[in-house]
Amino acid sequence: xxxxxxxxxxxxxxxxxxxxxxxxxxxxxxxxxxxxxxxxxxxxxxxxxxxxxxxxxxxxxxxxxxxxxxxxxxxxxxxxxxxxxxxxxxxxxxxxxxxxxxxxxxxxxxxxxxxxx
Amino acid sequence: xxxxxxxxxxxxxxxxxxxxxxxxxxxxxxxxxxxxxxxxxxxxxxxxxxxxxxxxxxxxxxxxxxxxxxxxxxxxxxxxxxxxxxxxxxxxxxxxxxxxxxxxxxxxxxxxxxxxx
Numbered sequence: 594x595x596x597x598x599x600x601x602x603x604x605x606x607x608x609x610x611x612x613x614x615x616x617x618x619x620x621x622x623x624x625x626x627x628x629x630x631x632x633x634x635x636x637x638x639x640x641x642x643x644x645x646x647x648x649x650x651x652x653x654x655x656x657x658x659x660x661x662x663x664x665x666x667x668x669x670x671x672x673x674x675x676x677x678x679x680x681x682x683x684x685x686x687x688x689x690x691x692x693x694x695x696x697x698x699x700x701x702x703x704x705x706x707x708x709x710x
Numbered sequence: 711x712x713x714x715x716x717x718x719x720x721x722x723x724x725x726x727x728x729x730x731x732x733x734x735x736x737x738x739x740x741x742x743x744x745x746x747x748x749x750x751x752x753x754x755x756x757x758x759x760x761x762x763x764x765x766x767x768x769x770x771x772x773x774x775x776x777x778x779x780x781x782x783x784x785x786x787x788x789x790x791x792x793x794x795x796x797x798x799x800x801x802x803x804x805x806x807x808x809x810x811x812x813x814x815x816x817x818x819x820x821x822x823x824x825x826x827x
Contacts, residue, residue, distance in 0.1 A: 633719075634819055635819045637817075641814065695743065696743035696805050698757055698760050704753040
């Protein structure tokens with residue numbers, strides 16, 4: 594079955610540690626995205642990538658890093674510089690139909706819930 | 711100012727009632743796209759609909775219908791004869807060309823719908 598997988602589902606981290614969240618898709622989608630969701634809030638964009646080996650910062654990139662070495666994979670590292678990392682993290686992907694990705698439908702993975710102890 | 715406003719934080723209805731979820735957006739672009747997503751308790755966002763700014767036709771899909779009115783910058787979502795399985799958080803989102811981040815979705819804060827048996 595085609596889809597987007599995220600692992601792990603739950604992740605616990607001690608303060609000061611870096612942690613990497615996995616996102617894999619087998620939909621052959623060009624673009625991939627990382628969002629953060631806090632309770633009672635909408636999703637906020639962390640990073641996105643429209644092509645392998647290239648990515649751009651979203652609205653809240655500070656304290657996060659990403660890589661896009663393969664089309665299928667877009668891991669997110671939450672670094673110790675992120676002041677308040679406890680949140681629900683969602684990965685998404687889309688086919689780029691329109692120039693720049695305007696209006697392309699994004700499909701989401703099941704999410705990873707990160708808790709800092 | 712918020713670009714996507716979902717003024718209803720929480721709505722509670724009894725099964726079989728009709729319910730409308732409001733979405734008001736703000737953009738200066740003439741070409742833009744609007745989306746609705748459903749987030750059930752499992753956490754994964756499920757795509758429901760995409761509408762471009764040039765298509766103001768209302769859409770119906772089973773018990774779901776959407777009313778797009780550019781004159782009031784609204785894209786409201788109605789569930790007819792609601793069911794317990796409709797209980798979820800519903801997000802409205804905007805994709806616009808402004809600022810160069812064309813593919814990115816701007817989310818409202820969501821409306822939590824509870825359907826009681």
